[in-house]
Amino acid sequence: MSGARGAAALSLRAARPLWLWGAAVAAVLGALLGAWRWAGGRSRAGKRRGRLQRVGTVLSLSVYPVKSCRGVAVRKAEVTPMGLRSGELRDRFWLVTKEDGHMVTARQEPRLVLISVSSENGHMILEAPDMKPLSVPVKLPRKNPVRNCRVFGVDIQGRDCGDEVAQWITAFLNSEPYRLVHFEPSMLPRKSKDMINLFRTTDEVAYPDCSPVLIISEASLEDLNTRLEKKVKIENFRPNILVTDCSAFEEDTWEEIFIGNVELRGTVCCGRCILTTVNPDTGVMDRKEPLETLKSYRLCDPSEKHLYKSSPLFGRYFAVDKTGTIQVGDPVYRMVQQ
Incomplete structure (x- = not known):
């Protein structure tokens, strides 16, 4: 019996390197297959070829359902032609x-950043300090009127979400009467090109400033904070993807970058405004920082002043070339031309 056990043990020891070698080969083949799929897919699509270089990792993802209200942190998001969806x-x-349809953001009402958003059973739930939570149906009754709105000077529609939520927002902000509207897929989106000419005619948005996706790196925020007496959070800048x-x-x-099975194309940097000076925890607008510090070292090249004017740059806008799904932890690759 002892001889049989010894022979079996010897057999296992001999087999173990083969097993490890097989696993290593499988891992290498998997990586090569992934690279082949990226390159092959692009070749089949008739696009220019290049090599992929890893440039980062997705640290967090955020969806901002109501413009200027708090974002919703998610582990995974669908990337649609008009931005992230969860x-x-x-x-x-x-x-x-406003009642005349002009947009209201935290530039005019800083306390909007204190309104939290979540979803449950086909409803969007709004919460705010000293207010009872309010439930708003995502799919609104057809009897609710469609309103004509203005977002950065461009016309767009939205279906009115009703009197109850209008009164709730007005009461929280202690303001003139405000309304809440919802963009529906059957409505005509705004063309990004109408805001910034460098976008393509196919790039479209609902109520974002101009672009479907905004990306910022963690290192950029850390660099800024080394220059500030009072540190700021990434929430001051409201990116969809933090890398x-x-x-x-x-x-x-x-x-040109790739995350998961999504392809994104860089367009322009994000010119920053006074909204960045709103404290996301208190809803108080500082009006100076971090904007003044950004202006000291993040102004554009003089040749690009027609685009950014005197706004400092922080983050980059991206258009969507290929839709799909991304998640926290995904590697970020860029295409390097050969």
């Missing part, structure tokens, strides 16, 4: 307006 919540598909494992402002150089 379940029934789509990025900036709801908008606070780690890259250098500060490296995102400015990304022209």
